[in-house]
Amino acid sequence: MFWAVLVARVLVGLPFFVLGLDYFVHFLQMPTPELPPDATQFATVLSTSGYMKVVKVLEVVGGALILSGRLVPLGLVIATPVAVNIALFDLFLVGQPALGVVLTGLCFFLVWAYRSHFAPVFAVKPKIG
Numbered sequence: 001m002f003w004a005v006l007v008a009r010v011l012v013g014l015p016f017f018v019l020g021l022d023y024f025v026h027f028l029q030m031p032t033p034e035l036p037p038d039a040t041q042f043a044t045v046l047s048t049s050g051y052m053k054v055v056k057v058l059e060v061v062g063g064a065l066i067l068s069g070r071l072v073p074l075g076l077v078i079a080t081p082v083a084v085n086i087a088l089f090d091l092f093l094v095g096q097p098a099l100g101v102v103l104t105g106l107c108f109f110l111v112w113a114y115r116s117h118f119a120p121v122f123a124v125k126p127k128i129g
Contacts, residue, residue: 005113009066012106015099016063016079023056039093058082072110073117080107 022028035043046052058078065075084107086100111118120126 001113005110008106008110008113009069009072012079012083012103012110013063013065013067013075015103016059016082017067018063020056020059020063023052023059035094039089042089042093055082066110073114076107076110076114080104080111083107 018028022030046055059082062075062079062082065071066079083100083103087097087104088100090096090098090100
């Protein structure tokens with residue numbers, strides 16, 4: 001189980017960290033994919049509004065925490081919603097599963113692997129303090 005979790009942490013943390021950092025530093029030469037009109041319009045709005053800057057900061061921070069092995073549950077809390085949104089973008093706007101679906105599956109596997117840290121979230125009658 002240790003090795004499966006380690007591999008999943010690298011497969012989740014590395015793309016988030018590297019692709020998030022590339023948004024600011026531009027060290028990767030990636031071609032721009034051809035997207036459907038709705039996906040292009042949505043991506044344009046996210047970029048021009050400045051929203052993607054926040055998302056990319058969350059990707060870098062979440063990816064770094066997951067990769068480092070320190071505060072992994074916090075990294076998952078930061079990165080999993082981003083992965084789910086990437087998967088929804090892939091499925092509903094692009095129309096085909098891609099990296100987001102894989103990242104989401106790996107994030108859910110890691111949440112399950114660290115389930116003891118997430119158990120209090122599912123408390124039916126939580127106590128204050």
